[in-house]
Amino acid sequence: MLHKNLNPFPEHFLWGASTSAYQVEGAALEDGKGPSCQDVKEIPAGTADLSVSVDHYHHYKEDIALMAEMGFKSYRFSISWTRVLPNGTGEVNPKGIEFYNNLIDECLKYDIEPIVTMFHFDMPAALDERGSWSTHDSVDWFAEYARVLFENFGDRVKYWLTINEQNMLTLVGPVIGTLHVPEGTTNLTKEIYQQNHHQLVAQAKAMQLCHEMLPDAKIGPAPNISLVYPASSKPEDVIAAQNFNALRNWLYLDAYVFGEYNNLAWAYLEENDALPTVTDEDRAIMKAAKPDFIGFNYYNTATVEASDGSEVAGANGDQQSNQTFPGFAKSVDNPNLVKTEFGWEIDPIGFRATVREMYSRYRLPLLVTENGLGAYDTLTEDGKIHDNYRIEYLRQHIAQIQLAISDGVDMLGYNPWSAIDLISTHEGIRKRYGFIYVDRTDEEVGSLKRYRKDSFFWYKKVIATNGQDLSD
């Protein structure tokens, strides 16, 4: 469908952008913050250390003023669990509460809606030592943390996101540096899917608690969802695409929305002795939780063909890409798509296809919590960043959202990655995503001075016209 007359973006569409605490804040051990798994992990050679990041902790006023200048209606950021609870449980850090109070109030000063992610890849180091998501106790730890957040910030925060990209943690956790995969094993084990299961129960408990404590707030998950294409019209490839869609996407969304495991994913886990132990109480908690919307990150689609079982299991080297599961689905490149400088396929039409599919399956409003282009940017001598490639990427994706809206999909907002340059999960700050450039490199912290990129001015116009003017 081409739509002769496009429907406009809704009046209160949440135009904004995203960050996550450990990638942007810095001040890793300042003002009483405890270490997270990100602070104690080995930094890959050549990537920036996270203790300063881009120092949003000390620059938040300046950063939010820049977001307000772009006209942001929303800012999605995550709360660092260990800034609030240095040991993960127990004692609350008043300085941590104060920081997020200030951050939230600063947003509200400019009528920017704070969208708060509760967990974004930064498990408290103290809880890591106690077994992290491997132990069922993690469900209660997360509920305790959720309660602290709702008590302290629930009077002002109306949009909550539980766990960022739980599916990526499970599928490629070690790339992100956060999930425990016992040495010599793959990601397809009972151990991994038990950790995954505890996250499903934990986020369900947090959703229930949110509805009890904050009846006016809205809460949803934030997985990374992208449609999986069959490499050809061969029926075997279609089955492979269904398989990988189930394991990558529907396992998560079926659990979040219906409180049930997806049958295809379950059957595959069973076949591979990777089924988690699920108690009756877990099932009841999962069933009782109801998200108000689906937050999701979209970067690209995946393409698979039938696997004869002889391939080697594994990912293509980055956290978003296809994966091969012998006997289930084999990852291939999509020859119809171009790639970013960092090797990620670019597929704006796949964005529309993904939201159409999600909406028809779940019928919940959709909030884009990430989307964006990681690229090498250059600061010119006169302080400019000509990132026309980023503008092009965003323009094409926003155009597809409007088509999806015209298809009848209920879209709540668009919060691309990232509001400001920050440290990539495993490729340093040389891989930049922001509308705002930060003067630092992987080798040197630099002046940390902020600069407006060309995309900054472009996005400002997009927001001012509520998505009607996408031109340069």
Ligand code: BG6
């Ligand atoms: C998402 C994560 O997977 O993609 C972000 O939620 C991450 O934390 C973003 O930074 C981009 O990925 P990367 O690997 O380029 O940093």
